[in-house]
Amino acid sequence: MQRHDQDPSALAWLVAFISLVLPWAAAGLALAGLWRVARGEAGGWWYVAAAGVLLIADILIDFIWAHPSVLKTDQPDLNRRAAQLVGRVGIVEEAITHGRGKVRIGDTLWMVEGPDAPAGAKVRVTAARGDVLRVELAPMA
Numbered sequence: 432m433q434r435h436d437q438d439p440s441a442l443a444w445l446v447a448f449i450s451l452v453l454p455w456a457a458a459g460l461a462l463a464g465l466w467r468v469a470r471g472e473a474g475g476w477w478y479v480a481a482a483g484v485l486l487i488a489d490i491l492i493d494f495i496w497a498h499p500s501v502l503k504t505d506q507p508d509l510n511r512r513a514a515q516l517v518g519r520v521g522i523v524e525e526a527i528t529h530g531r532g533k534v535r536i537g538d539t540l541w542m543v544e545g546p547d548a549p550a551g552a553k554v555r556v557t558a559a560r561g562d563v564l565r566v567e568l569a570p571m572a
Contacts, residue, residue: 450492457485513559523552
């Protein structure tokens, strides 16, 4: 059974539709206005101005109203594998020397930065920067 309380509302669909249509309407108005201006009609600039207003409205919809809802998630690290490992403990495979080495976490070997540690030592992941993990020595249990 699916829960529908998190589905987009009709208003959200309407805003999305309007945001898709506005740039096309603006392009049409701009072309019509420029064509009228090229023919010497002074009223063509009103079309161009209306096109600008539509583009500004589209930008406001996208960045002020629609954008914040896109960022809300209950899984912010979903597609960031390295960030999901923060807090995990791994075993040093290739000794960490001069601040760099390799650690095995699960079935994957990760490049790490941290204090020097011999192969076989346990380390805890404290941060991730791209695909490189930042580690510290894990306390012995």
